[in-house]
Amino acid sequence: NAGVTQTPKFRILKIGQSMTLQCAQDMNHNYMYWYRQDPGMGLKLIYYSVGAGITDKGEVPNGYNVSRSTTEDFPLRLELAAPSQTSVYFCASSYSTGSPSPLHFGNGTRLTVT
Amino acid sequence: TQLLEQSPQFLSIQEGENLTVYCNSSSVFSSLQWYRQEPGEGPVLLVTVVTGGEVKKLKRLTFQFGDARKDSSLHITAAQPGDTGLYLCADTGNQFYFGTGTSLTVIP
Numbered sequence: 001n002a003g004v005t006q007t008p009k010f011r012i013l014k015i016g017q018s019m020t021l022q023c024a025q026d027m028n029h030n031y032m033y034w035y036r037q038d039p040g041m042g043l044k045l046i047y048y049s050v051g052a053g054i055t056d057k058g059e060v061p062n063g064y065n066v067s068r069s070t071t072e073d074f075p076l077r078l079e080l081a082a083p084s085q086t087s088v089y090f091c092a093s094s095y096s097t098g099s100p101s102p103l104h105f106g107n108g109t110r111l112t113v114t
Numbered sequence: 115t116q117l118l119e120q121s122p123q124f125l126s127i128q129e130g131e132n133l134t135v136y137c138n139s140s141s142v143f144s145s146l147q148w149y150r151q152e153p154g155e156g157p158v159l160l161v162t163v164v165t166g167g168e169v170k171k172l173k174r175l176t177f178q179f180g181d182a183r184k185d186s187s188l189h190i191t192a193a194q195p196g197d198t199g200l201y202l203c204a205d206t207g208n209q210f211y212f213g214t215g216t217s218l219t220v221i222p
Contacts, residue, residue, distance in 0.1 A: 004156075033210055042120070042202055042215040043157070058209060090156050094210075102147065103210060105156025 002026050006091050006106035013081040013113045021076040021109050023091030031094045032074040033058075033103070034066065036087040043090065049074055081113045116141050116205060118213035126219040130192050135216040137186045137203035144207040146186050148177055151200040151215075160188075162206070193220045 007022045025032065030051045035043035045058030049068040063085060065077040074093075078085060088110050092103040117140040127133055137146070145164040149157035161170050163179035163186065170177045174197075176189040190197055198220050203213040 031210075035212070040124075040200070040215070040217055042118075043212040045209055045211060048209060056209075059211070092156070092210075101206075102159035102162070103149075103157070103204070105158075107154075107156055 004091055004093055004104050004106040006089075006109050008109060009107070010110045011112070013078075013111065015081060015083065015113060017081050018077070018079050019081070019111075021078075021089055021091075021111075023074045023076070023106060024072050025074075025091075025093040025104070026072065027093060027095070027104065028071060029093035029095050029104070030071070031096065032068065033092045033094075034064070034074070034076045035090045035092065036060065036085075037090060037108075038087050046076065046089075078111075083113050085111065086113045087111060116207075116209075116211050118203060118205065118211055120201075120203060120213040120216050122216060123214065124217050124219075126221065127193055129194060129220055129222050132189070132191050133193055133218070134187055134189045135201055135218070137188075137213050139184045139205065142183045143179075143186075143205050145205075146179060146183075147204045147206055148186070148188055149202045149204060149212075151202060152198075157200075157202055190218075193218075195220045195222050 033048045034046040047066040049055045092105045148160040151157040166181045166183045168179040174191045201216045
């Protein structure tokens with residue numbers, strides 16, 4: 001069981017470039033999330049999805065877009081990269097919300113925008 | 115947007131000492147989860163608390179949920195170097211917000 005898989009692990013972008021961070025889960029989870037984490041800090045929610053075809057904004061959605069065409073995949077798109085988007089990005093999934101469903105995280109994508 | 119404040123932000127202690135970290139919310143938690151994150155990895159769930167006043171123990175870790183379900187604490191007894199990491203609280207509503215985190219270093 002792979003769990004939550006994120007690719008790539010590392011990426012360097014120039015200002016204004018675009019990229020897609022990939023996230024896939026094989027646990028048949030309905031809920032999926034994208035977070036960003038700055039050094040030594042907590043996680044900020046970017047976007048989330050409660051099922052295929054449904055997405056919604058989190059705390060910090062500006063500069064990002066998502067889609068959820070299948071239950072398994074939840075890609076995050078950066079259209080015009082800015083230095084402020086330098087961060088570590090985590091994708092997570094859960095079966096449902098609330099107790100006792102935990103979030104399962106991928107190992108993150110470390111993005112640098114220069 | 116719900117605000118989850120954790121304190122202290124940083125904590126450095128000697129092996130064998132006790133410590134408590136706190137999580138406070140601007141609104142009532144749906145339920146609350148505590149996670150630990152080690153460098154280079156995603157967070158891993160430690161515990162879920164649901165009922166106001168609830169206390170749960172996980173070996174040397176004791177988790178308490180406030181009566182009003184707006185705050186929680188994590189107490190570690192006789193800290194060990196393996197406890198080093200970033201401790202995060204989270205509200206388990208649809209949007210699954212995380213707190214600001216407490217970075218703990220246990221010095222051998």
